[in-house]
Amino acid sequence: MDFSLDSRSEDFRQRIRAFVEGELFPLEQDPSAYDEHENIDLEVLRQVRQKARAEGLWCLQMPIELGGQGLPVVGMAACYEEMNRSIFGPVVFNSCAPDDGNMIVLGKIGTEAQKQRWLKPIMDGEVRSSFAMTEPAPGAGSDPGMMRTTATRDGDRWVIHGHKHYITGAGVASHFILIARTSDDSRKGLTAFMFHRDDPGWEIVRRIPIMGPEEHGGHCELRFNVSAVKSTLLP
Numbered sequence: 031m032d033f034s035l036d037s038r039s040e041d042f043r044q045r046i047r048a049f050v051e052g053e054l055f056p057l058e059q060d061p062s063a064y065d066e067h068e069n070i071d072l073e074v075l076r077q078v079r080q081k082a083r084a085e086g087l088w089c090l091q092m093p094i095e096l097g098g099q100g101l102p103v104v105g106m107a108a109c110y111e112e113m114n115r116s117i118f119g120p121v122v123f124n125s126c127a128p129d130d131g132n133m134i135v136l137g138k139i140g141t142e143a144q145k146q147r148w149l150k151p152i153m154d155g156e157v158r159s160s161f162a163m164t165e166p167a168p169g170a171g172s173d174p175g176m177m178r179t180t181a182t183r184d185g186d187r188w189v190i191h192g193h194k195h196y197i198t199g200a201g202v203a204s205h206f207i208l209i210a211r212t213s214d215d216s217r218k219g220l221t222a223f224m225f226h227r228d229d230p231g232w233e234i235v236r237r238i239p240i241m242g243p244e245e246h247g248g249h250c251e252l253r254f255n256v257s258a259v260k261s262t263l264l265p
């Protein structure tokens with residue numbers, strides 16, 4: 031594998047480095063820039079995101095045709111490293127988990143309609159997202175094949191029963207990717223659903239405390255066991 035950076039990636043790396051040093055290091059020194067969970071305050075984030083976006087330092091990981099900068103994986107690795115010199119970095123450039131992985135998945139396998147509805151608002155910085163896979167023991171963790179959450183069809187809806195935990199960002203997310211079992215097929219038995227926080231049939235049981243700074247929306251325990259969730263399947 032060739033690990034050398036192409037000139038465009040190197041240019042972005044240097045610009046990210048300069049932005050982190052010029053804009054984010056000073057912010058880290060300002061106690062009023064923090065929220066109650068030791069993360070960047072949401073209003074401060076909104077303002078500094080605007081600056082990053084105005085400089086073209088936004089969604090570097092996403093394809094150009096979707097509105098990103100289309101950096102290759104090796105180029106992104108170098109840019110992630112620069113972003114992460116600041117605890118505020120990744121979220122400022124719209125490259126933080128779980129939005130980052132969710133955007134990449136939606137960009138790669140979403141239909142055009144799904145990209146418009148579910149991906150674009152995340153890329154535009156209008157909403158945040160979550161990825162809901164992990165379950166309390168003896169459910170899915172390192173091995174998603176142990177998935178206990180089930181999804182069964184009921185007319186044009188899906189009924190989801192399950193219990194998830196450590197779901198990053200769930201307290202503020204609007205767009206969720208939910209992994210559930212749709213059959214006992216050991217290779218194709220899991221399905222990814224899209225759902226919106228306003229869909230019925232789920233609840234946040236609690237926000238699980240962690241040591242140190244927390245992502246916006248925390249790491250939550252969720253329950254899906256009440257009624258039908260009208261969801262959209264990822265292909």
Ligand SMILES: Cc1cc2nc3c(=O)[nH]c(=O)nc-3n(C[C@H](O)[C@H](O)[C@H](O)COP(=O)(O)OP(=O)(O)OC[C@H]3O[C@@H](n4cnc5c(N)ncnc54)[C@H](O)[C@@H]3O)c2cc1C
Pocket residue numbers: 128160161162163164165170171172173195196197198199240249
């Ligand atoms: C801060 C934080 C944020 C998270 N955010 C999310 C999120 O947004 N969405 C989400 O879905 N999940 C999230 N997770 C959950 C995370 O993905 C899981 O903790 C992880 O996948 C491990 O699963 P587990 O905790 O069930 O541990 P387990 O799978 O029970 O593993 C426990 C231990 O056993 C080992 N082990 C497991 N299986 C095997 C095996 N077959 N062979 C040998 N060793 C094995 C593991 O290496 C580990 O040491 C988050 C977790 C944390 C701590």
